[in-house]
Amino acid sequence: MAAVAERPAGGPSASASAAGQTVTMRIWRGDAAGGAFQEYTVPLEEGMVVLDVVHRIQAMQANDLAVRWNCKAGKCGSCSAEINGKPRLMCMTRMNTFEPGKVITISPIRTFPLIKDLVTDVSFNFQKAKEVPAFKPKPLDPDGKRRMYQEDVDRVQEFHKCIECFLCQNVCHVIRDHEENKQSFAGPRLFVRLAALELHPLDTNDRRELLKYKAGLGFCNITKCCTEVCPEHIHITDNAIIPLKERVVTEFYDPLAWIARKLSGRDPRKGIVE
Amino acid sequence: MATAVGGKVRVAPRGTERADLWWLEPLITVVVLGGFVLYTTWAMVFGSDHYFADPYISPFFSPCIATNCVDGYRFIPWAFSPAFLIAIFPLAFRLTCYYYRKAYYRSFFWSPPACAVPDAPKSYQGETRFPFLIQNLHRYAFWPALVVVVFLWIDAIKGFAYHGHFMIGLGSLVLLANALLLTTYSLSCHSCRHLVGGYLDMLSRHPLRYRLWRRVSFLNEHHMLIAWCSLIFVAFTDVYVRLASAGVILDPRVVF
Ligand code: SF4
Ligand code: SF4
Ligand code: FES
Ligand code: FES
Numbered sequence: 115m116a117a118v119a120e121r122p123a124g125g126p127s128a129s130a131s132a133a134g135q136t137v138t139m140r141i142w143r144g145d146a147a148g149g150a151f152q153e154y155t156v157p158l159e160e161g162m163v164v165l166d167v168v169h170r171i172q173a174m175q176a177n178d179l180a181v182r183w184n185c186k187a188g189k190c191g192s193c194s195a196e197i198n199g200k201p202r203l204m205c206m207t208r209m210n211t212f213e214p215g216k217v218i219t220i221s222p223i224r225t226f227p228l229i230k231d232l233v234t235d236v237s238f239n240f241q242k243a244k245e246v247p248a249f250k251p252k253p254l255d256p257d258g259k260r261r262m263y264q265e266d267v268d269r270v271q272e273f274h275k276c277i278e279c280f281l282c283q284n285v286c287h288v289i290r291d292h293e294e295n296k297q298s299f300a301g302p303r304l305f306v307r308l309a310a311l312e313l314h315p316l317d318t319n320d321r322r323e324l325l326k327y328k329a330g331l332g333f334c335n336i337t338k339c340c341t342e343v344c345p346e347h348i349h350i351t352d353n354a355i356i357p358l359k360e361r362v363v364t365e366f367y368d369p370l371a372w373i374a375r376k377l378s379g380r381d382p383r384k385g386i387v388e
Numbered sequence: 389m390a391t392a393v394g395g396k397v398r399v400a401p402r403g404t405e406r407a408d409l410w411w412l413e414p415l416i417t418v419v420v421l422g423g424f425v426l427y428t429t430w431a432m433v434f435g436s437d438h439y440f441a442d443p444y445i446s447p448f449f450s451p452c453i454a455t456n457c458v459d460g461y462r463f464i465p466w467a468f469s470p471a472f473l474i475a476i477f478p479l480a481f482r483l484t485c486y487y488y489r490k491a492y493y494r495s496f497f498w499s500p501p502a503c504a505v506p507d508a509p510k511s512y513q514g515e516t517r518f519p520f521l522i523q524n525l526h527r528y529a530f531w532p533a534l535v536v537v538v539f540l541w542i543d544a545i546k547g548f549a550y551h552g553h554f555m556i557g558l559g560s561l562v563l564l565a566n567a568l569l570l571t572t573y574s575l576s577c578h579s580c581r582h583l584v585g586g587y588l589d590m591l592s593r594h595p596l597r598y599r600l601w602r603r604v605s606f607l608n609e610h611h612m613l614i615a616w617c618s619l620i621f622v623a624f625t626d627v628y629v630r631l632a633s634a635g636v637i638l639d640p641r642v643v644f
Binding site: 269291339360 | 403406407408429485490492497500504506507511512513516525578586587589590598609610
């Protein structure tokens with residue numbers, strides 16, 4: 115079904131190709147009703163990233179190709195796709211990392227419903243985000259201020275690097291391969307958000323019950339694909355998910371912690387904050 | 389031919405467009421981890437003839453607490469291989485380790501075999517149901533494993549003494565390195581990281597716990613590497629003691 119488009123003769127872009135090199139891309143074309151990969155061959159220039167090539171294809175051969183992008187600097191999180199089967203940002207994937215002459219396959223991220231071509235509907239992630247209780251700070255200090263120390267914020271700062279590209283949500287097999295789990299699983303991006311709040315020195319909301327039941331932390335089997343694909347190199351599994359899992363253990367599974375709570379009569383909601 | 393199914397793009401028949409060697413990592417894990425499990429099982433079941441080569445004892449058998457031990461503490465009446473009484477603790481620690489969970493879920497359960505490669509099992513409950521629910525008690529495997537490590541240090545120190553004389557043998561160094569690696573492995577554990585301070589929101593209020601947490605976090609970053617090194621080395625230590633005990637190799641040593 116692959117339609118190989120002809121490389122247009124002449125034209126500004128073709129002549130601009132210094133070494134006369136071309137690249138062939140296999141891009142998914144279609145919508146929720148169906149579709150197929152189509153091949154396009156365009157001139158390649160030095161310094162190009164995958165998104166540049168996609169734009170060139172759009173400009174020269176497939177004006178109706180749908181692709182979402184914005185910053186071209188790896189900061190807006192819009193251009194997520196699967197490049198040779200690996201979830202990546204198109205704008206941060208340099209063409210010189212591929213073997214010359216090899217066809218490159220670009221498909222939309224799989225875990226969310228397809229709208230058209232490379233564009234998917236990622237609203238699942240925003241719905242899940244609405245379920246996270248907001249930051250609820252402690253009362254002010256007597257002098258009317260709130261204080262946090264560097265030691266306390268170091269941990270959560272990492273989580274604020276998230277650009278919401280949802281590559282981690284896309285690669286997570288819990289929902290990628292098991293659609294039925296979408297009901298009961300928030301996904302790694304939301305675990306990062308939850309960790310940013312749960313580990314926050316000033317926050318007073320307790321999200322452990324949410325983590326166990328609604329967010330489905332137990333579904334995660336810590337296989338670390340989210341960490342592998344995160345373009346911001348957030349240690350999602352080691353620094354967000356596992357610390358949260360350990361807190362859920364203390365609250366729900368650890369018999370000694372349970373006995374200690376009963377004996378001391380301490381409110382577990384407050385116990386952990388101090 | 390590709391079609392869209394249930395709002396998702398499905399590309400038949402492989403389900404992944406990854407053309408790289410994604411299967412290599414799970415394959416290596418199966419070979420090394422599987423090899424380790426087979427070897428330890430063999431050593432525990434059939435290897436109780438050669439676990440002591442004066443003054444070295446194999447880490448799989450230490451602390452040797454069964455009455456039928458060649459050397460050691462000998463206080464539990466026992467008719468089987470003494471390793472069964474001990475090795476279960478480090479094994480439980482490794483089995484429930486966050487890192488090894490990743491390794492075997494990927495390589496043995498194919499859940500998932502590699503990133504963006506479909507899960508083999510059709511349905512998936514993760515760690516929400518028995519038996520994987522038990523993984524939540526990993527911290528309870530931490531303490532016994534730590535106690536075993538203390539005995540391995542005692543063994544390592546004993547490995548420098550031969551009938552009242554100070555000695556240095558290749559085996560003494562092997563035992564020492566083994567104790568060091570297993571200590572590092574245990575202390576780099578994620579549960580340890582939580583228990584020493586990770587559970588606190590206000591680390592600044594607890595300077596000692598904060599310092600400990602920083603140290604453990606540093607080790608924890610290398611937990612995977614340490615897990616593999618210590619796994620391979622503990623098996624090597626057993627092989628070394630076994631070969632020395634059977635007289636296959638002569639332990640080079642200087643007795644003072
Ligand atoms: S580590 Fe957990 S959340 Fe991250 S991709 Fe794997 S299963 Fe999903
Ligand atoms: S955690 Fe990383 S992969 Fe996930 S949405 Fe944020 S930046 Fe993207
Ligand atoms: S276009 Fe903004 S991240 Fe790629
Ligand atoms: S030993 Fe690996 S996480 Fe505890």
